[in-house]
Amino acid sequence: MSSGRRWFARQLRLGWWLSVGGVALVLAGIGLDRLAAKLSFDPRIVAGLGILLLGLGLSFLLRAWVLRHEEQAARTLLAEERDERSRMLRERAGSRAYGVSALLSWGGLMWASFAHIGYLPALSDDAHWNLLAGLVIVPFLVYLVSFVADQQRY
Amino acid sequence: MRNRLEELRSQRGWTQQELAERVGVSRQTIISLERGRYNPSILLAFRLAHQFGIPIESLFLYTEEDRDE
Numbered sequence: 001m002s003s004g005r006r007w008f009a010r011q012l013r014l015g016w017w018l019s020v021g022g023v024a025l026v027l028a029g030i031g032l033d034r035l036a037a038k039l040s041f042d043p044r045i046v047a048g049l050g051i052l053l054l055g056l057g058l059s060f061l062l063r064a065w066v067l068r069h070e071e072q073a074a075r076t077l078l079a080e081e082r083d084e085r086s087r088m089l090r091e092r093a094g095s096r097a098y099g100v101s102a103l104l105s106w107g108g109l110m111w112a113s114f115a116h117i118g119y120l121p122a123l124s125d126d127a128h129w130n131l132l133a134g135l136v137i138v139p140f141l142v143y144l145v146s147f148v149a150d151q152q153r154y
Numbered sequence: 155m156r157n158r159l160e161e162l163r164s165q166r167g168w169t170q171q172e173l174a175e176r177v178g179v180s181r182q183t184i185i186s187l188e189r190g191r192y193n194p195s196i197l198l199a200f201r202l203a204h205q206f207g208i209p210i211e212s213l214f215l216y217t218e219e220d221r222d223e
Binding site: 075076080153 | 174175178179180182183186191192194195197198
């Protein structure tokens with residue numbers, strides 16, 4: 001089996017696994033919502049995770065379906081994914097994003113610790129929400145900017 | 155690191171896309187290599203040298219200036 005065919009088969013396999021797992025989680029979420037009256041968490045979280053997995057799975061399946069007869073496009077995509085320079089750029093961007101994420105988490109933890117003993121003002125609910133949102137958004141932006149900047153450099 | 159990629163590719167009449175497909179990388183990587191902005195892994199360097207049928211040290215030219223990179 002050629003590497004292109006192996007890649008195609010892997011995309012399909014991954015797509016099916018994610019889709020089936022997603023549907024199972026959605027059904028589990030709906031089932032928990034209907035059957036279990038008193039849960040310590042909202043079962044819609046389970047269904048929401050299922051929808052996320054299902055979306056990912058369908059995107060893999062859709063990509064494989066679109067590329068099934070487009071051999072040239074599939075080869076180009078495969079080369080892009082395996083390309084060592086692209087991988088290096090992704091790793092560098094990921095490393096920077098991780099560094100920023102760790103720094104933000106550490107800052108948040110320090111603030112919470114000092115606030116607890118009264119050395120700093122306590123964080124409001126809004127500030128907590130902003131901090132958590134920042135922990136997701138800022139590293140993502142760092143990743144993007146780093147990737148684009150390194151594209152020009154290397 | 156300097157290299158003779160562009161010169162050898164032109165001699166053979168290959169496009170950047172063709173060479174990229176032959177060694178399994180993106181066209182952008184070939185562009186970066188030719189401009190000397192990116193140094194390849196040892197594996198890719200061997201694959202490139204193999205494509206041109208020459209030793210790796212005839213394709214990639216190491217100089218003392220490259221030591222500090």
